[in-house]
Amino acid sequence: MPSWSCRLVTLLHGLLVTCLSGYTALLEGPWPLTHAGSPNTPLQIHVLCLTLGYFIFDLGWCLYFKTEGCLMLLHHMLSICGMMVVLGLGKSATEVNAVVFVSEITNPLLQTRWFLREMGCYHTVLGEVVDFLFVFLFLVLRIGGGAFIMQAMVTSPEPIWLLKAGGLAMYIVSLGFMAKICCFVRRKMWKKYNSWASLRSMNAPVKTNGHLTAL
Template sequence: MVSTILEVSCSLLAWLSLYAALRSWNKQRSYEWSCRLVTLLHGVIVTCLSGYSALFDGPWPLTHAGSPNTSLQTHVLSLTLGYFIFDLGWCLYFQTEGDLMLLHHTLSICGMIMVLGLGKSATEVNAVVFVSEITNPLLQTRWFLREMGRYHSILGEVVDFVFVFLFLVLRIVGGAVIMYAMVTSPHPIWLLKAGGLAMYIVSLGFMFEICSFVRRKILKKCNSWKSRRSMDAPERTNGHLATH
């Protein structure tokens, strides 16, 4: 347990140091720019590590929920826990996020602390980290495209589509499968099951926000298309083309 606490502390210090270095290199940019660079890097690294652990290294989370933590799972969760502590502190200090995101961070931190302390159930929590973090790099890329004025392009459309697709398929559908395996397994403790269900409810809250975004985007594109069509259509007066 002492070694795990030390590992989490080193992780927190590493993310803080990276943020300080990025702030030093990007003084002309905002604080959020540097923080999102840290978030982007964390998302890429943890997605790869948690994905490898869940899909290849094992054990399989759908059949071995509540099993003892492996060394790789402990390292991944320690790395992620250090980041979440950093990011929650940053969000609280700068007050940039809403209640839903703060709740997500708090539940994530509590869940990882519980799993690392118990020494078991990292299998399913690691899988949840994978389906949650895989969309994070796309979310950060979308923000950077906006900041650089390149969001309204084909690249921006691709990023939005892939983000929504992965969120619905992995985080909502995949997350539901993982939650079902966790809740129906007799091995995880009831508190961890309750936390997992709370995390999934938060994901549903994000889903409603995303669906609202998609609806607004579709309506905006439809209105834009109708406007262009009406402008391109020739004007008529009493059944005859208007003279110009």
């Protein structure tokens, strides 16, 4: 099925790019919070080229099959433009690579959630763990960590104004995704509460002729 093939490509890309960008940002350096606007390293260039190729593929998929809304399409176009500018300038891959890391680390969990749903295994303990990790990592890394990266990028004199504006736009898009995730969490918690309340009412004793009788 086309959807399974696309999801497998997305899953493999997410795993590979998360590992590579995480290694570059956290171990190899330079540190994005203090060296924004630094010249691109060979590994950073490879990571961005790989990610750029995937985003062009996924944007084409979304446009052809009309599977995503305006927010996701805007996210893809901003990502593609930002990576092309960084590769063309030969600098600022440090902070963009860090943004790739905090953004893509939740992607494998999102794809795993889709596969679990397709296989009928979503409403299990594993599905609950995947949802929790996705929401937790999104809020901590993409929103929390992304805020520090954006601050470092905006306050540094090295990155050009176009990248700073693009970075702010990307963070606003992430806030839009966060709003959707919060709505998802609220709906899920409400369903769980209703299920718990219904189960409790079924197991509760009822009065019959002045006496309590278990159902």
